[in-house]
Amino acid sequence: MLSTLKRFLIGRPLKSTALGEQKLNKTKALAILSSDALSSVAYGPEQILVVLITVSAAAIWYSIPIAIGVLILLTALILSYRQIIFAYPHGGGAYVVSKENLGIYPGLIAGGSLLVDYILTVAVSVSAGTDAITSAFPGLHPYNVAIAIVFVLFITTLNLRGVTESASILAYPVYLFVFALFILIGVGIYNIVTGDIPSELHTPIGTPVAGISLFLLLRAFASGSSALTGVEAISNAIPNFKAPAPNNAAKTLLAMGSLLALLFSGIVCLAYYYGIVPRADVTVVSQIAEQTFGRNFMYFFIQGTTALILILAANxxxxxxxxxxxxxxxxxFIPRMFTIRGDRLGYSNGIINLGVFSIILIIAFKGKTEHLIPLYAVGVFIPFSLSQTGMVVKWIREKPNGWVSKLIINTLGALISFIVCMMFFLTKFSQVWSVLIFLPLIIFLFHRIKNHYTAVGNQLGITTCEAALPIEGNVMILPVAGITHVVENSLNYAKSLSPFQIIAVYVHFEREDEAVFEEKWRKWQPDVRLVTLLSPYRSIINPLSKFIDTVQRKASESNYQVTVIIPQFIPKKGWHNILHNQSSLLIRAHLLYRRNVIITTVPFHLRE
Structure with missing residues (x-):
């Protein structure tokens, strides 16, 4: 039944030779890898206005030069990550660049930041999209967490079905959102040009504003830079592209940057000319759409596509x-299971873990993750700064053709990214301080895992580990609970491995049981030695363990191996297991970590 459900949800397994068919073309890649960056248009411009309005509505005109600054940063990031794509065509993005050029610790900081950031991406995006839906239908508001979890499960299942299948489904909402916003911006600009928007709605650019400061402008710039989250995703996902992967990834990156620049600048301009003031209950995009179209089909179309892309940004x-x-x-640095491809050739362990951690975060914060957005943004700008600094080091060290222009681009990007990162810490420390705790913990965990794998490799390697001692013989210990076909089956197996010594062990709780069982055993198996152990505290495992330890110590003196043969009957139906005490499983679990003791289970399958 579980197998049938899995096939229904995920689809039939694909052969490894079908891996090429799971690669993305530029159209699908643009949708699936740009959804996070493009969705930030829905809240990036608003973040600028939220800061400026703390001075006065007259300060809104500063959103124009701030937006220009964000576009300059976007340009630097796009050009920089384009260079990273060709320099590191196997993917890895900021982690690989930082590790190879700055050292292992900067690489781990970048990698750890991005791992956490992608979890936040899913949690924040799905929660924001859920909020948009429940705002339209207030009756659903009490079910925010449940709805968000359903969306996470849906997107997780889609991705488990394969990259191309999820891209085919999720591409439509992304392009619908882009189409809707282009219509909104186009109609809005037409209204401005034709004079339908009164000039008194906005303060003329250049108007002096009392109370404005450089610190506040930098804070607004940092807040607006949250629109650039997700820019790095394409450089991480180069292996998902069809050949030639680097060329297709670079073209997709430029297309994403162009779309993001047009949509971001368009929304900022409309918000300025319309004199939009951010409100707690209505988004800036919603206000622009309402002023442009009124509350008609186009308004709800824009709101619907915005809600969809906020959810699908998680992809x-x-x-x-x-x-x-x-x-x-x-x-x-993390478990090797993340390198294994699933039935549909995707890295299913990574997909499942991302979904699980995102759901935990949604539950922990009850679907209200707005205050995680600064942490979400700073988690991106740390890798931005490190990766571009790494590229600066690379160009200085290697000095390839045209390295000077590349150096200038990466230096500019590194400086701006670092300034934005510092502004987040200075202006939003109460919301991002936790990064100073969890990043060292993550790096510590990375090193513990690395040390474990190194230790395991040293112990398993033929050339490095100690030579195994020769085995002169074998002592077989057979725990028995009675005289049954299960025990008989295990005894026959043990005898087939003769001339090894066999010791049957019976643990009893009452003295009267000892003599009765010994008599029965003598009549049934007179040639097999029986040892009876009294357990006054009714424990099977403790006396059995002590006996095994005693035998093992004596056996090791003669280079004998101790093998514990555990009889186990297997019911025909799985649910029948709950009707039995599973002593064999408990014994096996307890003995598994004993040194120099081999555990063998002999199953006996029941017919009914």
């Missing part, structure tokens, strides 16, 4: 997180 995390995890796992 960028599902595309980038597994590939980043693969790079970290190959370097043995």
């Amino acid at each position: 960028t995390g599902y595309s980038a997180f597994p590939l980043l995890a693969v790079n970290l796992a190959k370097d043995r």
Whole structure:
């Protein structure tokens, strides 16, 4: 039944030779990898206005030069990540660039930041989209968390079905959102040009505003830079592109940057000319759409596509997180299971873990993750700064053709990213301080995992580990609970391995049982030695363990191996297991970590 459900939800397994069919073309890649960046248009411009309005409505005109600054940063990031794509065509993005050029610790900081950021991407995006839906239908508001979890499960399932399948489904809402916003911006600009928008709605650019300061402008710039989250996703996901992967990834990156620049600048301009003031209950995009079209079909179309892309922005995390995890796992900083492809050739362990952690975050914060947005943004700008600094070091060290222009681009990007990152810490420290705690913890965890794999490798390697001692013989210990076909089956197996010594062990709770069982055993198996152990505290495992330890100590003196043969009957139906005490499983679990003791289970399958 579980197998049938899995096939229904995920689809039939794909052969490894079908991997090429799971690659993305530029159209699908643009949708699936740009949803996070493009969705930030819905809240990036608003973040600028929220800061400026603390001075006065007259300060809104500063959103224009601030937006220009954000576009300059976007240009630097796009050009920089384009260079990263060609320099590191196997993906990995900020983690690989930082590790190879700045050292292992900067690489782990970048990798750890991005892993957490992709989890936040899913949680924040889905929660924001859920809020948009429940705002339209207030009766659903008490079910915010449940709705958000359903969306996470839906997107997780889509990605488990394969990259191309999820891209085919999720591409439509992304392009609908882009189409809707272009209509909104186009009609809005037409209204401005034709004079339908009164000039008194906005303060003329250049008007002096009392109370404005450089610190506040930098804070607004940092807040607006949250619109650039997700820009790095394409450089992480190069292996998902069809060949030639670097060329297709670079073209997709430029297309994403162009769309983001047009939509972001368009929304900022409309908000300025319309004199939009941010409100707690209505988004800036909603106010612009209402003033442009009124509350008609187009208004609800724009709101619906905005809600959809906010939810689907989570898909960028599902595309980038597994590939980043693969790079970290190959370097043995996280479990190797992240390198394994699932039935549909996706890195399903990364996809599932991302979904689980996102759901935990949504539940922990009750679907209200607005105050995590600064943490979400700073988690991106730390890798931005490190990766571009790494590229600066790379150009200085290697000095390839045209390295000077590349150096200037990356230096500019590194400086601006670092300034934005510092502004987040200075202006929103109460919301981002936790990054100073969880990043060192993550790096510590990375090193513990790395040390474990190194230790395991040293112990398992033929050339490094101690030579195994020769085995002169074998002592077989057979725990028995009665005289049954299950025990008989295990005894026959043990005898087939003769001439090894066999010791049957019976643990009894009452003295009267000892003599009765010994008599029965003598008649049934006179050639097999029986040891009876009294357990006054009714424990089977403790006396059995002590006996095994005693035998093992004596056996080791003669280079004998101790093998514990555990009889176990297997019911025909799985649910029948709950009707039995599972002593064999408990014994096996307890003995599994004993040194120099081999555990063998002999199953006996019941017919009914």
